[in-house]
Amino acid sequence: MSGTALLLALVQVLVAVAFAPLVIGVTRQTRARLEGRAGPGVLQPWRDLRKLLAKTPLRAAGTSVVTVAAPLVLLVSSLLLAALVPSVGAVPVALVPGDLFVVVSVLLLGTVAIALLGLDAGSAFGGMGSSRHMTIAALVEPTVLVSVYALSIPVGSSALPLIVAARRDHPAGIISPAGVLAVVALGIVVLAETGRLPIDNPSTHLELTMIHEAMVLEQSGRDLAWVDLASWLRLSVLLGLVGNLLLPWGVAATVGAGPLLLGTLALAGKLALLAALLATAEVGMAKLRLFRVPELLAGSFVLAFLAVTASYLVA
Numbered sequence: 001m002s003g004t005a006l007l008l009a010l011v012q013v014l015v016a017v018a019f020a021p022l023v024i025g026v027t028r029q030t031r032a033r034l035e036g037r038a039g040p041g042v043l044q045p046w047r048d049l050r051k052l053l054a055k056t057p058l059r060a061a062g063t064s065v066v067t068v069a070a071p072l073v074l075l076v077s078s079l080l081l082a083a084l085v086p087s088v089g090a091v092p093v094a095l096v097p098g099d100l101f102v103v104v105s106v107l108l109l110g111t112v113a114i115a116l117l118g119l120d121a122g123s124a125f126g127g128m129g130s131s132r133h134m135t136i137a138a139l140v141e142p143t144v145l146v147s148v149y150a151l152s153i154p155v156g157s158s159a160l161p162l163i164v165a166a167r168r169d170h171p172a173g174i175i176s177p178a179g180v181l182a183v184v185a186l187g188i189v190v191l192a193e194t195g196r197l198p199i200d201n202p203s204t205h206l207e208l209t210m211i212h213e214a215m216v217l218e219q220s221g222r223d224l225a226w227v228d229l230a231s232w233l234r235l236s237v238l239l240g241l242v243g244n245l246l247l248p249w250g251v252a253a254t255v256g257a258g259p260l261l262l263g264t265l266a267l268a269g270k271l272a273l274l275a276a277l278l279a280t281a282e283v284g285m286a287k288l289r290l291f292r293v294p295e296l297l298a299g300s301f302v303l304a305f306l307a308v309t310a311s312y313l314v315a
Helices: 003-034 044-053 065-084 100-120 124-155 160-169 171-175 177-193 221-246 257-283 290-314
Strands: none
Touching: 003 044, 003 065, 003 221, 003 257, 044 221, 065 100, 065 221, 100 124, 100 221, 124 160, 124 177, 124 290, 160 171, 160 221, 171 177, 177 221, 177 290, 221 257
């Protein structure tokens, strides 16, 4: 790997690891304030991680090597996602594949790992959560592919750095019908992929509503820390991608100290804005009944398909 590729990937991973707990902290704190509570503070997720990392995990009797390996596989896939998605810099670099299909494959790797983690303990809750999770994933992954494919048609490439760079250099594409439809569809599936309202409720442990939490009920100590950090990384990286597609300004065009610092600051602002908007929307939103979730995701797929059609008509 060239020095430029290594530097860009390393910076994006470090920034994602630093920002991911803060994104969760901003979301929880904003929600607490809007609900009239003081809230635990923006840094509380970092304190939770430190506490969990100091504890030895307890594993259910009868679990296999999957319970040991799955949290690490999920974390590695999330770190790879942070390296591949253009969050700080939209610089096409050789040997760092930012291709859409590679990114979706890495997403799917983490999805399968956490589903196997939920199944391995053999509990009713874990199996229920994994079943629901894979049902949603089967509807989410095609929509991610189609929505980003719609954005790739005017660019002529499925590489995410080139798509973000094209929107930065030609802002008219941001408000085009195809661009708006594709980003709306992508925003809906990001909520589903990261287990947020109205698809999943990350702050509940009720049997009828649990999806993500059901899969990690048997996790504790360092295992739970890796799962939590990986889930937060997926949310922050995907929110950063949506932010860069909506507001591509500030994204580094070259790999240098100045552009990377500007890109990091711009990403921090976009993530803070999107996290606050996400929390504000969740306060006034109820979780959908489970059998209504496929209808919402089918609607997002239709939006993505319409975006592809509009892209070809304009092209």
